[in-house]
Amino acid sequence: MSRKRRERKPPRIEKQESSYDRARNELFSAIRQCGVIGAHEEDQAEWMIETIEFLGQRYPDLTQTEREQLHAIGIRFCQPVIPHGTQAITASLEDANAA
Numbered sequence: 001m002s003r004k005r006r007e008r009k010p011p012r013i014e015k016q017e018s019s020y021d022r023a024r025n026e027l028f029s030a031i032r033q034c035g036v037i038g039a040h041e042e043d044q045a046e047w048m049i050e051t052i053e054f055l056g057q058r059y060p061d062l063t064q065t066e067r068e069q070l071h072a073i074g075i076r077f078c079q080p081v082i083p084h085g086t087q088a089i090t091a092s093l094e095d096a097n098a099a
Contacts, residue, residue: 019059019061019062020059020062020066020069020070022059023055023058023059023062023066023070024070024073026055026058027051027052027055027070027073027074027077028074028077030051031074031077031078034047036048036078037077037078037080039078044075044078045075048071048074048075048078049071051074052067052070052071052074055067055070
């Protein structure tokens with residue numbers, strides 16, 4: 001009986017995370033831990049400005065564009081996926097009654 005040879009896989013090259021990736025991950029972690037998701041929009045905006053400023057100091061090689069992108073995705077991350085509140089309920093009831 002002959003043995004089948006197993007082909008060796010080339011060693012996996014680990015891609016080093018960029019400063020932007022690390023800052024983004026840190027931002028998402030901070031959003032989850034700080035409870036900013038349930039805060040008012042004004043408080044979220046103020047918190048986000050301060051946090052992006054902090055991340056800019058922590059990761060000085062971030063460009064202005066990258067900081068703006070972090071701000072935009074951070075604000076988006078804080079928004080609920082499904083809108084809640086009376087407006088959403090009213091609209092859905094009106095749609096249901098129209099049918």
